[in-house]
Amino acid sequence: MSKTANISIxxxxxxxxxxxxxxxxxxxxxxxxxGQSGVITIDPGFKNTGSTQSAITFLDGEKGILRYRGYPIExxxxxxxxxxxxxxxxxxxxxxxxxxxxxxxxxxTHTMVNEDIRKILDGFPSSAHPMGVLSSLVTAQTAFYPASxxxxxxxxxxxIGIIRLLAKMPTFAAWAFKKQKGHPLIYPNNQLDYCxxxxxxxxxxxxxxxxxxxxxxxxxxxxxxxxxxxxxxCSTSTVRIVGSxxxxxxxxxxxxxxxxxxxLHGGANQAVIEMLENIKADGGDTKKWMAKAKDKDDPFRLxxxxxxxxxxxxxxxxxxxxxxxxxxxxxxxxxxxxxxxKGLEEEALSDQYFVDRKxxxxxxxxxxxxxxxxxxxxxxxxxxxxxxxxxxxIAQWKEMxxxxxxxxxxxxxxxxxxxxxxxxxxxx
Ligand code: SDX
Numbered sequence: 001m002s003k004t005a006n007i008s009i010x011x012x013x014x015x016x017x018x019x020x021x022x023x024x025x026x027x028x029x030x031x032x033x034x035g036q037s038g039v040i041t042i043d044p045g046f047k048n049t050g051s052t053q054s055a056i057t058f059l060d061g062e063k064g065i066l067r068y069r070g071y072p073i074e075x076x077x078x079x080x081x082x083x084x085x086x087x088x089x090x091x092x093x094x095x096x097x098x099x100x101x102x103x104x105x106x107x108x109t110h111t112m113v114n115e116d117i118r119k120i121l122d123g124f125p126s127s128a129h130p131m132g133v134l135s136s137l138v139t140a141q142t143a144f145y146p147a148s149x150x151x152x153x154x155x156x157x158x159x160i161g162i163i164r165l166l167a168k169m170p171t172f173a174a175w176a177f178k179k180q181k182g183h184p185l186i187y188p189n190n191q192l193d194y195c196x197x198x199x200x201x202x203x204x205x206x207x208x209x210x211x212x213x214x215x216x217x218x219x220x221x222x223x224x225x226x227x228x229x230x231x232x233x234c235s236t237s238t239v240r241i242v243g244s245x246x247x248x249x250x251x252x253x254x255x256x257x258x259x260x261x262x263x264l265h266g267g268a269n270q271a272v273i274e275m276l277e278n279i280k281a282d283g284g285d286t287k288k289w290m291a292k293a294k295d296k297d298d299p300f301r302l303x304x305x306x307x308x309x310x311x312x313x314x315x316x317x318x319x320x321x322x323x324x325x326x327x328x329x330x331x332x333x334x335x336x337x338x339x340x341x342k343g344l345e346e347e348a349l350s351d352q353y354f355v356d357r358k359x360x361x362x363x364x365x366x367x368x369x370x371x372x373x374x375x376x377x378x379x380x381x382x383x384x385x386x387x388x389x390x391x392x393x394i395a396q397w398k399e400m401x402x403x404x405x406x407x408x409x410x411x412x413x414x415x416x417x418x419x420x421x422x423x424x425x426x427x428x
Pocket of ligand 1: 266300304307309359362364
């Protein structure tokens with residue numbers, strides 16, 4: 001197979017190297033193309049542009065395949081744990097039992113946060129969206145760990161920063177929720193596992209520990225696995241480009257949290273539930289809302305549907321849809337919006353507009369229904385997404401730094417005014 005691509009422009013021919021990955025994906029390496037031809041490429045939203053070569057996550061949008069470090073998401077969701085998957089993504093291999101035990105123990109002993117975090121938290125009104133609180137508290141880590149600002153930190157120093165972030169994000173997330181409720185903060189309990197500790201900080205009270213139903217902790221652990229990484233999505237690309245300037249891990253992850261917040265990205269899980277509740281309040285007429293989603297003059301989109309890469313079922317959506325049925329049954333929860341969601345899915349999968357555009361349910365379509373059943377409020381859903389995505393962001397940031405990738409600085413095509421002289425205000 002040829003290892004070069006040929007492009008001809010204005011009669012001039014250019015050979016460009018072809019890069020091929022371990023799954024036979026091919027890319028044209030244009031890194032020297034502008035120097036040869038004076039021409040750049042352009043691709044708004046980077047829909048067809050690769051930013052890096054990565055060994056972390058592989059997904060095939062046409063076939064609906066997702067693997068973390070080569071392991072299929074279906075197997076990891078069924079057999080692994082969130083901490084084990086976090087170790088796999090960050091360090092590249094599944095841990096031995098002693099490695100996993102030591103990793104979990106290190107995280108457990110770093111869950112406590114500096115008491116001054118409470119002063120930052122006190123500065124927020126209870127109306128603050130938890131995502132804004134979360135990104136602020138993560139950035140604030142640079143104040144408590146100023147050594148994290150040193151771009152020349154040793155691998156061990158970077159690793160302790162990684163452990164601190166994995167350990168403290170659940171505390172930040174739960175405290176953002178407690179702040180919003182006006183409830184007393186619950187401190188981390190080192191006797192509890194990762195999910196039980198988080199749920200206790202969320203729903204526990206000073207006098208009584210929250211006893212999580214095993215069905216709840218298991219469902220939460222699986223949801224976090226399913227959100228753990230997804231190659232070069234919007235928020236991960238944000239983490240990489242911020243980190244490429246040698247900004248600290250905390251600054252880079254905080255930027256990723258803010259990118260995830262948007263309703264077209266991680267904010268979609270909150271938008272899906274709000275959409276389903278609107279449809280329910282409107283009488284449950286899914287055909288009316290499907291028509292709105294297809295109407296170009298109507299800004300309404302079917303949230304939780306469509307994906308930049310998946311043009312088949314998002315494999316995570318399949319797993320989450322089944323988990324939603326299982327969790328609601330185990331908890332004895334009947335949620336009418338689940339039926340509305342299933343009705344919408346059924347209609348969309350047989351609607352020509354959606355079929356032609358290969359729009360399928362994505363990871364956000366059913367996840368909110370499980371979070372609701374677990375008692376997690378709607379505006380905390382994207383915080384849950386961020387908790388899950390944290391190891392992936394960390395792994396991608398670490399890979400980018402270890403590979404010595406250059407600072408991200410895309411080019412542009414200028415379409416503004418050409419050269420012109422200043423005009424005095426008196427004559428404007
Ligand atoms: C996540 O990248 C990732 O990996 C992200 C993620 C991850 O794990 O990190 O998977 C998580 O962000 C999932 C996506 C969550 N977002 C939503 O559910 C919001 C609703 N979806 C859409 O906004 C949209 O599908 C996107 C943003 C997800 C993808 O948009 P693209 O790839 O830019 O596609 P597009 O907007 O150009 O749409 C192509 C066509 C258009 O119609 P035409 O102009 O061709 O006629 O499909 C239509 C769109 O109008 N379309 C939809 C639609 N999504 C796309 N029409 C109605 N409802 C929708 N949801």
